[in-house]
Amino acid sequence: MEITYIYMLILTIILVVLGLNSLKKDNARKWAIQENMPIELEDAKLVASEQYIKTDLPRRMHGTLDQLYRLKSGVYVLIDSKTRKHRKVYRYDIVQLSVYRAILNRNGKKMAPYAYVRVVTEQGVQYLKQELLCEEEVIAEYDRVKAILSGKEAPGIVNNKRMCTGCGQQANCPAWDYKTEKADKYAS
DSSP: OHHHHHHHHHHHHHHHHHHHHHHHHHHHHHHHHHHTOOHHHHTSEEEEEEEEEEEOSSSOEEEEEEEEEEOTTSOEEEEEEEEOSSSOOOHHHHHHHHHHHHHHHHTTOOEEEEEEEEEEETTEEEEEEEEOOOHHHHHHHHHHHHHHHTTSSOOOOOSOGGGGTTOTTGGGOTTOOHHHHHHHHHHO
16 A cells, blocks of 8 residues: 555656646747747757857957857757837848857857847847858957047948947048037037
8 A cells, every 4th residue: 555655756757847847848839929039049048148158369368148048959049038119130130149159169169150139129029030151250350349439440430420320430531520519419
């Protein structure tokens, strides 16, 4: 009688664990559908969230990634979340994710050549798949920014003057005209 009780208790525990695991998977699946998550990520494993990463080679780079998933194939995919008015990806988003990819490659991770920018707008969530820069392009971008910040290279001219408003290189920029910009601001 005692052995039967033990077997029944063990069987009950196993069924509860299996039920909870099934419920957890079902909830995760419902969330993925509601989130509009790409199919390849639904079966992937979240391996890092809000994690600081760094490398000293080929340049000293660091950052904090939003999420890192490992696909069933063993390849890692980056996700970066942005809250925006419009569903749009900017070049600096691609550069940021490319830097993270270069860091993770240097740290021994087999990275996908793309990442997802998870854009949250009033209309909902959308994952936008973006091809990333290769390591050579990341290094070139890194060196260009360092040269601009040190004053060895002039910043590029942008098509939209609003991009200049928060730029820290206004003093070094031949296209920036503070007086005109200030007059335009007060004329509006």
